[in-house]
Amino acid sequence: MLSACVSLNVLAQKPKPIRVLIVDGFSNHDWKQTTAVTKWILEESGRFLVEVSTVPADSLERRAWNPDFTKYALIVQNTNNIQNPNLRWPTHAEKQLEEYVRNGGGLYILHSANNAFSHWKEYDKMIGLGWRRASEGYALEVDEAKKITRIAPNEGKGTGHGDRFNALIQVLTPHPINKGYPKKWQTANTEVYYFPRGPAENIRVLSCAFDSTSTKRTWPVEWVVKYGKGRVYNSSLGHLWKGESYPPAYRCIGYQTTVIRAAEWLATGNVTFPVPANFPTATTQRLRAEDSFQMP
Template sequence: MYQIICLLRNFDKRSNWVYLIRLVFFLNLFLFLKSEIRAQSSDKIPVLIVDGFSNHDWQQTSAVTQWILEKSGLFKVDISTVPEDSLTMQSWQPVFDQYAVVIQNTNNIHNSTLRWPKDAERALEEYVARGGGLYILHSANNAFAHWEAYNEMIGLGWRPQTVGTALEIDPKGHIKQYPPGEGKGTGHGERFNALIQILNRHPINLGYPDAWQTVNTEVYYFPRGDAKNIEVLSYANDSTSTQQNWPVEWVVEYGKGRVYNSSLGHLWEGEVYPPAYRCAGYQTTVVRVTEWLATGKVDFPVPPDFPTAGSPSLRNPTMEWK
């Protein structure tokens, strides 16, 4: 731009055709570079994280998730925080259609009065039904028991014994169902290094080992819900409590849309970039899930430091995202 200004000044003084040609050249070059920058920016997949209330550290969860996604080079991530003030909350309405994926990071399990406005609920339902991607991040599957469509979208969640169907994986890798009233309500034991075992191959886990170790994670026992149009991708043994195998990751079809739900991604108050988020397997999965939700395919590679069945893999604790 500086060169163009200089040429304009000289052209006024000399009225030379050489200067005019140079001016046109640099102007075209400037416009080309500007369009390239815009194109590169628009090539990134737009993602929206919704947060604002949870019994977990939702601020840090959103910040680390944004950092994991953007450092992959594939995504441009925005965050929309549900307002605390009840009057302001009623006018809160993200434009979901501007995004390829919405990551749900709110949880009202301990305060059922905290809810999205009805218009926002309907907007999310319509967005997913029309083909949008929805990522249910860890404790977000504890949320919104009142919301019928949400229960269908998430497939399984944290629900009492009387509600929904619970799924267990038997020792032979078959899915066992517990109807409402049978088994227990959803819960979990202590956090531990869980062995994630692949049940169904899918673009998300293509190239993963059959089993891989993640760290300091929760395995939900008796996850319950509508369990409609669901495919369980992986499971783990709840070695600290029931000694049974329970789903860890699953995907759901809702209308034309895709939903991913998982108990991975625990981040509690007082933790700072904890090992569960430093896990190379978890970070890789976050990126691959989001790409699949947006496009229906996965090109992001499985990295060399991906964990194995015998060994976890933690990345540098440097807080690059802060």
């Protein structure tokens, strides 16, 4: 009887999973696989219950698409219309996302999602920085003293990136997401955006990396934005291109850990997921096995 009571007590104390919604449906990246592997990463942690809402391809159905964001503690944005600017969310869905985040919701901008929706000014405010033309906002750069400099609109270039490489992520700002991380850690096959641009308001840059394949300058990699009462996490990490299958960028233990910890912070304001013992270091890359994930 005592054993049964202890077991029931443990079950009673087990927290409910955090409800997450991934929004996908169009991108110049492999959005279907990106959604599948992200859902798996989050659910494998035991902390999340993930659902997916796919924006319909049919224009009439898309206009009627009306997800209820308020049912979730976190929205993961995985749509990108950079190659087709006329492909957008319906206006009512845009307004609902703004209200959701403004009222305290969490929003994860997943890699190429920060390329999206240049027409949507409140989206620019939510993401802080994104893939934008030189005229479209401030760019942030990190100097040798690890201080952030603002580059005015029309100074420098529009956003871009060089070849992918195993970037050395440098923690710039202590934060619950990166608490316990090495000051520097190796990613795998990563894009480092140069001249990321936007309003850059209410923003904290968490990490940066030296762009060794193009500009030979240091640029933000991860940042968080306060939008109303809500929290937004945005990053250039997480590239998954068409024709790839669970690539090293996604197998990176540092990346997977960051996805989980960022999601938990966005949803709750706290981070309880531990930094694993085999987290990458400044000199050692750490990847999960190629067969650790299989497309459903």
